[in-house]
Amino acid sequence: MRYVPCAVIDSTLREGEQFARASFSPAQKIQIARALDAFGVEYIEVTSPCASPQSFEDCRAIVGLGLRAKILTHTRCHMDDVQRALAAGVDGINLVLGTSSFLREFSHGKSIDAVIQAATEVITFLQQFPVEVRFSCEDSMRTSIDDLLRVYRAVDALGVDRVGIADTVGAGTPRQIYDLVSRVRAEVQCGIEFHGHNDTGCAVANAFAAWEAGATHIDTTVLGIGERNGIAPLSDWVARLHATAPRLTAHYHLPGLVGLDRLVAEMIGLEIPFTGCVTSFCAFTHKAGIHTKAVINHPQTYEILAPEAFGLTREILTGHRLTGWNAVAARGEALGVHLCPDEARSVARFIKAISDRGPLNQDQVDQCILTMVPRADAHPVSAVVAESEVAYVHSVS
Ligand SMILES: CC(=O)SCCNC(=O)CCNC(=O)[C@H](O)C(C)(C)COP(=O)(O)OP(=O)(O)OC[C@H]1O[C@@H](n2cnc3c(N)ncnc32)[C@H](O)[C@@H]1OP(=O)(O)O
Numbered sequence: 001m002r003y004v005p006c007a008v009i010d011s012t013l014r015e016g017e018q019f020a021r022a023s024f025s026p027a028q029k030i031q032i033a034r035a036l037d038a039f040g041v042e043y044i045e046v047t048s049p050c051a052s053p054q055s056f057e058d059c060r061a062i063v064g065l066g067l068r069a070k071i072l073t074h075t076r077c078h079m080d081d082v083q084r085a086l087a088a089g090v091d092g093i094n095l096v097l098g099t100s101s102f103l104r105e106f107s108h109g110k111s112i113d114a115v116i117q118a119a120t121e122v123i124t125f126l127q128q129f130p131v132e133v134r135f136s137c138e139d140s141m142r143t144s145i146d147d148l149l150r151v152y153r154a155v156d157a158l159g160v161d162r163v164g165i166a167d168t169v170g171a172g173t174p175r176q177i178y179d180l181v182s183r184v185r186a187e188v189q190c191g192i193e194f195h196g197h198n199d200t201g202c203a204v205a206n207a208f209a210a211w212e213a214g215a216t217h218i219d220t221t222v223l224g225i226g227e228r229n230g231i232a233p234l235s236d237w238v239a240r241l242h243a244t245a246p247r248l249t250a251h252y253h254l255p256g257l258v259g260l261d262r263l264v265a266e267m268i269g270l271e272i273p274f275t276g277c278v279t280s281f282c283a284f285t286h287k288a289g290i291h292t293k294a295v296i297n298h299p300q301t302y303e304i305l306a307p308e309a310f311g312l313t314r315e316i317l318t319g320h321r322l323t324g325w326n327a328v329a330a331r332g333e334a335l336g337v338h339l340c341p342d343e344a345r346s347v348a349r350f351i352k353a354i355s356d357r358g359p360l361n362q363d364q365v366d367q368c369i370l371t372m373v374p375r376a377d378a379h380p381v382s383a384v385v386a387e388s389e390v391a392y393v394h395s396v397s
């Protein structure tokens with residue numbers, strides 16, 4: 001299958017600012033924008049300059065950095081908002097207007113005809129300016145397909161650069177997203193941006209399905225931060241794409257991902273989630289003996305991504321009751337100690353027995369190997385683990 005490229009629109013500085021714990025200072029926004037640009041995202045979306053006086057200043061300051069990434073801002077479909085966006089000097093404006101009956105009734109009160117009228121007024125006005133224009137139907141997944149296609153056809157005919165499909169409440173399944181994007185793909189000439197929330201755990205899968213169906217742009221945020229529990233995390237999206245088509249991630253500075261996640265995690269005062277595909281502390285950590293034996297022989301047995309591609313290294317844990325002699329022997333080699341299989345088995349049995357009382361750290365495991373191996377033949381530790389030995393190993397810090 002031939003995969004087509006897909007641009008990332010990173011919205012850490014817009015959707016991410018809507019995260020409960022986010023409140024970025026101007027300096028932090030600039031740090032994030034520079035780090036995203038160094039990583040190589042194609043677009044950076046920032047909060048509407050209408051949100052507050054500082055939001056306008058921050059938007060202008062980010063535009064003024066002269067980054068390679070295009071700077072977009074996200075505004076309501078309203079003349080005042082887009083005029084403010086133009087004044088901030090952005091490269092593009094991501095217009096949004098809700099089309100589901102929920103939002104038409106309880107948010108802005110407009111009919112679909114009125115939505116198209118508002119879109120026409122704003123998009124026509126923007127065409128005098130050298131800015132990219134995208135029009136998104138907020139809550140697309142809960143909008144009737146007829147209404148949705150009417151709006152997309154109308155704005156496509158007006159010449160927008162992209163339409164946006166927004167799964168605003170994470171309602172969609174990958175199959176539904178695939179079907180919807182395919183329908184839209186068949187109707188419009190312009191690009192298609194997908195923005196998917198993670199309320200039901202499908203954000204990355206849905207983004208992937210959108211791309212497979214013809215979406216040209218995918219929205220992400222660092223760590224997935226956003227309203228409620230957020231959207232597709234940049235690292236996870238890149239991991240997914242890299243595993244499928246590494247040539248499509250070749251232009252990104254992949255080793256920059258972990259620094260980006262750490263930067264934002266520190267700013268919001270949270271840990272990088274252990275579920276993070278690339279950047280979690282355990283993304284490349286192998287534990288159980290069956291796994292570690294095979295990984296030592298050939299990492300791809302239990303790795304779909306190579307940690308080296310992301311500037312990271314794999315870790316083999318040996319100090320626990322699930323360990324195996326192959327992992328112990330490999331650790332011995334790393335310490336410059338050659339263990340024959342029987343010696344490694346003896347040490348592994350010893351580690352298993354004592355780690356039934358709790359895991360050992362690396363120093364403790366190394367002490368087991370270094371202190372027991374010379375004795376392994378003479379006093380196999382297979383039979384009984386002496387209390388004194390247990391105490392000794394536990395006391396090694
Ligand atoms: C799903 C999403 O994440 S969409 C993006 C969300 N982003 C934001 O909300 C940005 C931050 N927001 C803000 O700073 C403020 O809400 C502002 C400046 C945009 C508007 O503030 P206010 O004028 O005080 O209005 P408020 O926030 O109470 O309500 C939103 C207004 O926008 C209207 N509105 C909502 N969506 C849209 C839209 N897409 N296009 C045009 N108008 C809209 C609502 O009907 C309401 O209008 P009203 O003033 O006639 O009641």
Ligand SMILES: O=C(O)CCC(=O)C(=O)O
Nearest residue numbers: 096136138164166168195
């Ligand atoms: O503009 C868009 O496409 C998305 C807006 C948004 O954040 C959402 O609908 O969740």
Ligand SMILES: [Zn+2]
Nearest residue numbers: 015168195226
């Ligand atoms: Zn959103």
